[in-house]
Amino acid sequence: MNTAACETPATDTAPPPPMRWPHSTDRLAEAALLLATVVWGSSFAWAKASGDAINRLLGAGAHAALGPLLLMGCRFLLAGLLWLAIFARSRRGWSLPSLRRSLLLGLLLSAGLVLQVLGLDRTSEAVSAFLTSLTILWVPAIMTLAMRRPPERIFWFGIALAGGGIWLMTGAMPGGIGVGEALGLACSIAFSFHIIALNLLTPRDDPARLTAGQFLVVSAVGLFACALVPSGRHLMDPAAVNNILSDRQVWVHLVLLVLLPTIVSFGLMFYFQPRVDPTRATLIYLTEPIFAATYAWILVGRRLGIMQTVGAGLILAANLLVELWGSGRRVRRK
16 A cells, blocks of 8 residues: 555654544534435435336346346436536546546446345345445454554444444344345445545545546446346347336436436535545445435335334434544544
8 A cells, every 4th residue: 555645744653554534523524424325315216116117118027137237327327427517627637547546436336236236136125235234344344454444442332333223124134145145245345345445545536526437437337237137138229228218207217316316425425425434434324224214104104113213223323422422522622
């Protein structure tokens, strides 16, 4: 690792690691990540409805991977083009290092998304959600073992609370490791590396430029993956694509997915997360099932059970614990 990236002189005998996020957290950045998570929570219903509609139009099974993969490719392609059109900074200053960073971040993100789609086709939604949430374990583990930058002690209490909360909310614990469970684990590991890489690479570049690059890389991976799925090759026919995108249920949800959970949520994540400790950011992202459940209750009256409510409370308690501890540190420094 290139320690020359950190120009601040070390005060200890050993040079500091080249990481630019502080242990103390930035409240504005935390609020932005929480807003991104709120929007993500609303997107489950849109993604499921449009993915199912695409599978129906293609004559694929209800849980086939083709629909979600095509949706992923189109969603991020439109988001990338729109981002480039809106933000002039994203079109300027491209260099070989910028391309490499965008490619690495985009591949990590798309790996997590593709593995999640493939895993959902082979295991239950509850088990998939639980395994994906294991980022709360992988992120601090990677930081501790590979980077020698363990989280502060308070985060481990938050991790324990949030991990128990996720287990109660999903009501799932894999009974064995099959293909679906292995894909779910791989998905959570890919997301964990993306979270850490985002904090490492974004401070060295322009967030607007890297956001556009990531969107386009994810789009390319999603569309390429469609060609590898059975019955996906005939999507090369423009008439088939036009038939899919002209369906009202598909294009309405696609527009919502492009604007809100992609441009807004991922845009906030890519810009603000590097200002927050990676483990803290992961704790915030774990509130997503709470917001998804809240939307389900508002829209269709689906209430949380007792165990799910307790689980949601534990996740919120974990975030409150870490936030209050961080607030105390900020006050003491003043």
